[in-house]
Amino acid sequence: MNFESIIYPVVSLGGLGLVFGAGLAYASQKFAVEIDSRAIAIRDVLPGANCGGCGVPGCDSFAKAVAAGEAPVDGCPVGGPDCTQAIANIMGVEAGTSERKVAKVICNGDSTKCKDKFEYHGINDCVAASMVGGGGDKSCNYSCLGFGTCVKACQFDAIEIVDGRIAKIIPEKCTACGKCIEVCPKDVIDMVPYDQTVVITCNNKETGKVVRKKCEVACIACKLCVKSCPFDAIDFKNNLAFIDYEKCTQCFVCVEKCPTKAIEGDLERRKQAVINDDTCVGCTICKKHCPTEAIEGELKGKHKILAEKCIGCGVCEEKCPKKSIEMK
Amino acid sequence: MNDTSLFVILVSAILVNNFILSRFLGICPFLGVSKQVETAFGMGMAVTFVMSLASIITYLVEYLILVPLNIEYMQTIAFILVIASLVQLVEMVIQKSSPVLYQSLGVFLPLITTNCAVLGLTILNIQQEYSLIQTITHAIGAAIGFTLAIVLFAAIRERLELSHVPKVFKGFPIALITASLMSMAFLGFAGLV
Numbered sequence: 001m002n003f004e005s006i007i008y009p010v011v012s013l014g015g016l017g018l019v020f021g022a023g024l025a026y027a028s029q030k031f032a033v034e035i036d037s038r039a040i041a042i043r044d045v046l047p048g049a050n051c052g053g054c055g056v057p058g059c060d061s062f063a064k065a066v067a068a069g070e071a072p073v074d075g076c077p078v079g080g081p082d083c084t085q086a087i088a089n090i091m092g093v094e095a096g097t098s099e100r101k102v103a104k105v106i107c108n109g110d111s112t113k114c115k116d117k118f119e120y121h122g123i124n125d126c127v128a129a130s131m132v133g134g135g136g137d138k139s140c141n142y143s144c145l146g147f148g149t150c151v152k153a154c155q156f157d158a159i160e161i162v163d164g165r166i167a168k169i170i171p172e173k174c175t176a177c178g179k180c181i182e183v184c185p186k187d188v189i190d191m192v193p194y195d196q197t198v199v200i201t202c203n204n205k206e207t208g209k210v211v212r213k214k215c216e217v218a219c220i221a222c223k224l225c226v227k228s229c230p231f232d233a234i235d236f237k238n239n240l241a242f243i244d245y246e247k248c249t250q251c252f253v254c255v256e257k258c259p260t261k262a263i264e265g266d267l268e269r270r271k272q273a274v275i276n277d278d279t280c281v282g283c284t285i286c287k288k289h290c291p292t293e294a295i296e297g298e299l300k301g302k303h304k305i306l307a308e309k310c311i312g313c314g315v316c317e318e319k320c321p322k323k324s325i326e327m328k
Numbered sequence: 329m330n331d332t333s334l335f336v337i338l339v340s341a342i343l344v345n346n347f348i349l350s351r352f353l354g355i356c357p358f359l360g361v362s363k364q365v366e367t368a369f370g371m372g373m374a375v376t377f378v379m380s381l382a383s384i385i386t387y388l389v390e391y392l393i394l395v396p397l398n399i400e401y402m403q404t405i406a407f408i409l410v411i412a413s414l415v416q417l418v419e420m421v422i423q424k425s426s427p428v429l430y431q432s433l434g435v436f437l438p439l440i441t442t443n444c445a446v447l448g449l450t451i452l453n454i455q456q457e458y459s460l461i462q463t464i465t466h467a468i469g470a471a472i473g474f475t476l477a478i479v480l481f482a483a484i485r486e487r488l489e490l491s492h493v494p495k496v497f498k499g500f501p502i503a504l505i506t507a508s509l510m511s512m513a514f515l516g517f518a519g520l521v
Binding site: 005008009012013016017020021023024027028031032033 | 393397399402405410420421
């Protein structure tokens with residue numbers, strides 16, 4: 001076997017590579033450009049999904065923007081609080097707690113509850129479907145069409161189409177990148193706080209008379225929720241109720257009152273106030289603040305919660321000066 | 329050895345056998361970095377630098393290493409090695425000296441590495457059996473031809489931006505049509521050499 005034919009190419013090419021490598025190494029020092037080392041550090045703690053949820057294209061650009069002070073440290077919606085904290089540490093600033101938000105489909109009108117206008121046999125895509133027959137095959141023009149355009153746009157597998165053809169977002173997987181909101185032709189996805197369980201799941205802005213014929217679970221603009229809310233947390237606009245998530249204490253009163261079940265809320269998750277008898281001093285502050293008069297007891301006596309009246313709003317827990325009320 | 333005169337080589341490389349419009353080499357940067365005359369010119373300069381250096385070094389590599397060792401079949405890989413290293417160097421130099429140009433060239437700068445115009449030039453030099461002087465002339469001619477084509481094209485595209493183009497032709501379609509028309513215009517130089 002002729003070893004020369006192997007050795008020559010290997011040695012010559014290897015030699016060339018070495019020479020060029022050495023030359024480049026020298027040049028890289030000579031022509032070194034100083035890049036903000038914080039940008040590199042920030043880039044390392046970012047999720048690297050390059051989703052664009054922060055508003056700049058790609059994690060690299062975002063890292064540069066943060067290092068240059070052009071983007072906020074909590075600008076990455078995907079990374080969440082941990083990521084924000086890490087970036088804040090690198091930048092040497094306070095993170096500030098930003099509440100985790102998730103996307104939510106504000107429509108419950110699946111094909112069993114919302115009547116179809118016609119049978120759609122076109123392309124399996126919401127944008128395409130929404131262009132046919134004046135806004136899609138569903139009789140309600142504001143509803144989720146359920147062809148899964150958002151599912152395709154979601155990079156995190158957080159959206160699924162469930163029975164009855166309607167999109168459901170899995171809050172645990174959602175990173176609030178906003179891609180689904182961008183692609184949805186019906187604007188039927190909204191951002192809600194992660195901890196918020198009471199959500200109005202209707203997007204229809206027509207009057208009750210019109211909407212009633214179309215969908216069983218629509219907001220019919222009866223304003224019962226607005227009147228019943230003990231905290232004035234529900235507002236009313238364009239024939240549709242809105243919850244002010246900052247005021248809402250998740251007492252589920254509106255969920256109970258809504259005649260069409262257009263307000264979502266798992267009643268099983270409703271909490272009950274429990275008074276710790278050992279620390280209660282009988283100051284009656286909780287009694288005064290309870291919106292449903294579910295607390296009884298005299299001054300300087302132990303207070304008691306009336307379980308059938310308590311709506312679990314947590315106001316008493318907040319007001320108790322002795323921290324002897326707990327929500328369970 | 330080929331004894332074509334230097335002037336003929338130069339004219340042929342610039343006009344008659346223009347690398348982009350006649351040989352169809354280096355189309356990628358031609359379409360990618362031709363939106364502005366300024367960046368197109370920068371790209372042309374970068375390619376000029378890489379082409380001139382690459383052809384000298386590959387000439388030396390060919391006749392001092394590959395031929396004596398009888399391993400001419402390693403030509404392509406050895407040349408790519410040379411070009412890749414050179415492009416790295418150019419990238420560093422540009423990043424240091426002109427960050428604006430570096431930004432606007434973007435991904436096309438590292439793409440000179442795989443720019444077939446550069447590799448094509450170096451291999452053509454060997455195939456035509458040019459001497460070192462002829463090689464350098466050919467490289468300069470090719471680079472001028474490349475720069476000429478890309479700058480002209482960029483100038484046309486700048487004007488197209490402002491003119492009324494039917495919606496379906498907007499952007500790349502009209503750019504491709506322009507390129508083909510330019511190519512046909514350059515056909516007029518055929519027979520000059």
